Amino acid sequence: MLRKKVAIIGIDGMYPNLLEKILRKGLMPYLSEKIRDSLHGTLKSTIPPYTPTAWTSISTGVSPVKHGIYGFFVRKSDIEVRLANASDIRYPRIWEMLSIMKKHSVVINIPLIHPFNKMIFRHGDIIITGWNSPVKAIFPSSLRSLKLLDMLAESSQEFRQISRYSPQRYIKAIEQMLEIKILAIRKLLKMGEWSLFYIILSETDWLMHKFVSLHEVANPHKFKRIFRIIDKLIAIISNNVDLTIICSDHGFKCYRRTLYVNMLLSKLGYLKVKHQSRALSKLHVLINNPLVRLLLNQPLIRKRIDGARLKIGESEVMHSIIDLRKTIAYSPEYFIIFVRRGYIKQVKESLSKVITVYEPQELYGKKNPWDPELITTNFNGTAVSSNLNRGIIASRRLFVEKVTPHHAPDGIFIAFGDIRSGGAINNISIYDIAPTVLAYLGLPTPHDTDGRVIEKIALDTNQQTNYTDKWRILRRLRAKFFKYKN
Numbered sequence: 001m002l003r004k005k006v007a008i009i010g011i012d013g014m015y016p017n018l019l020e021k022i023l024r025k026g027l028m029p030y031l032s033e034k035i036r037d038s039l040h041g042t043l044k045s046t047i048p049p050y051t052p053t054a055w056t057s058i059s060t061g062v063s064p065v066k067h068g069i070y071g072f073f074v075r076k077s078d079i080e081v082r083l084a085n086a087s088d089i090r091y092p093r094i095w096e097m098l099s100i101m102k103k104h105s106v107v108i109n110i111p112l113i114h115p116f117n118k119m120i121f122r123h124g125d126i127i128i129t130g131w132n133s134p135v136k137a138i139f140p141s142s143l144r145s146l147k148l149l150d151m152l153a154e155s156s157q158e159f160r161q162i163s164r165y166s167p168q169r170y171i172k173a174i175e176q177m178l179e180i181k182i183l184a185i186r187k188l189l190k191m192g193e194w195s196l197f198y199i200i201l202s203e204t205d206w207l208m209h210k211f212v213s214l215h216e217v218a219n220p221h222k223f224k225r226i227f228r229i230i231d232k233l234i235a236i237i238s239n240n241v242d243l244t245i246i247c248s249d250h251g252f253k254c255y256r257r258t259l260y261v262n263m264l265l266s267k268l269g270y271l272k273v274k275h276q277s278r279a280l281s282k283l284h285v286l287i288n289n290p291l292v293r294l295l296l297n298q299p300l301i302r303k304r305i306d307g308a309r310l311k312i313g314e315s316e317v318m319h320s321i322i323d324l325r326k327t328i329a330y331s332p333e334y335f336i337i338f339v340r341r342g343y344i345k346q347v348k349e350s351l352s353k354v355i356t357v358y359e360p361q362e363l364y365g366k367k368n369p370w371d372p373e374l375i376t377t378n379f380n381g382t383a384v385s386s387n388l389n390r391g392i393i394a395s396r397r398l399f400v401e402k403v404t405p406h407h408a409p410d411g412i413f414i415a416f417g418d419i420r421s422g423g424a425i426n427n428i429s430i431y432d433i434a435p436t437v438l439a440y441l442g443l444p445t446p447h448d449t450d451g452r453v454i455e456k457i458a459l460d461t462n463q464q465t466n467y468t469d470k471w472r473i474l475r476r477l478r479a480k481f482f483k484y485k486n
C-alpha cells in the first residue's frame, strides 16, 4: 500500500465570513475550486479562543484541562507566571503520536515546540520553531545550512519590528515573508519520508488584529496579493499530499469597545499596584516615544532584544507594576485570571456582574492545580484586554470605546482531496482533527481523545491506544539523552 500523506495548513484567525468574502472576490482561485468538492464547516474554538490554547487542542485532540495550555504563560508558583514552553504540554501532539507509530512529520511554526528535548520526534522528522519561540531552532540542525530556518521562522522580534511600519510597508513585508516561505516549503516537500506536513501561518492573525478595514470593507483589495500567495502556498502543499485539512484556531470580530480586566480588578480592590508605578508609567511613556523607538530599532540594539524575551519582558513589566504580595487576582494575559486560594468565589461573583467568567471545571469538567482559576472571553460587543499600560497606568479607564478587531469563537475547517464525502458539515469539533488524521493514516486513535473521527473523511476502525503513557516514558528518556545545540 502506498504511504498516505496529510497536510494540516493552519490559517491563524481565519473565519467563515471573511473567507467567503475573499473567495467571492476571486482572491483565492485554487481554494475556490477545491472548496466545491470539500467537506467544510465552522470550527468552534476553545474557551478561551486563544492561539496557543486552540492550536494545542487541534494538535492533541483534547481540551485544555488535559493538555494544560491556556495561553502563552503558565503558573510558576501561587499566582505568579512564566512563559510556557514545550515541557508544559501534558498530552502528546499529533506528530509525537505519529512518531510513536514510526511515522514521520514536518512541523512548522506550531506554538510551544521548544525546547526540542521536551518533545518526541524521530530521525527523519523536520521541526522548525515559530514566532513565539524563545529561540529560532531547526531539527535536524544539519538543515541549517539550507537557510530554511531564516526563511520559515519569523521571530517575534521581526514581528515587532514590522508592526511599526506604515500600513503599506507592513502589508509588503507580510507579502515578502509569505513568498519566502513558499520557496522553503517547496524544498521541504521534497525532503524525507513524511506522512504529515503541518504548518501554521500566523501572518493572517497579525493582519486581522491590525486592520479594521480587512474585516469591514467588502473588497479586501489591499490584501489581494497576500491571499493570492496563501492560495499558491495551499496549492503547492496540497499537490503533494492525499488529504488536505485547512483550519483556523479561532475567528475574529470587530468589538465596539475594550474592557481592561486588570483595571476592573484594581477598582474592585483585588489588584494592588506598587508605589513606584508612577515611575514605571514614565518608563512606558519613554518606550512609546518615537525617538526612543527609533533608537531601539537600530540593528545593534535590536539584536539583543530577542523574540520571546519581549513576552517575558511584558510579564516582568507586569510583575514590577503589580504588587503580587498584596494582590488577590490579576490577569497576566488575555482571557486568563489567576486568583489567590480562598477568594475564587468572591472574585468570580464580583467579576460576573461585568464580564463573563468561567472556572475550568464549568467548561471542561475538572480543574487541575496548574489551571488558571478563572477564564474569561470576549463577549457581545466587548473585547476583554489584560493590557496594563493603557488600562492601569495611562488612562485608568475601565472601558475604551474604539472599534477593535479581536478573537471570536468561529474558525474554519475545510478538508479536500481523498475524502469519503463532501459538503457542508456543522458538528465538527476542534478536538476531531487529531483523531481523524490518525484514523486516515490507518493508526489507532488515542483512548481518551475528546474528539471523534470525522467519518466523512476516514472510517473509525475503533482501534485505540494509550499514546500518553508511552509518550511520557519516551519524553523522559529524551529529556535525559537528547542534546540539541541551538
Ligand SMILES: [Zn+2]
Pocket: 012, 013, 050, 051, 205, 249, 250
Ligand atoms: Zn490565533
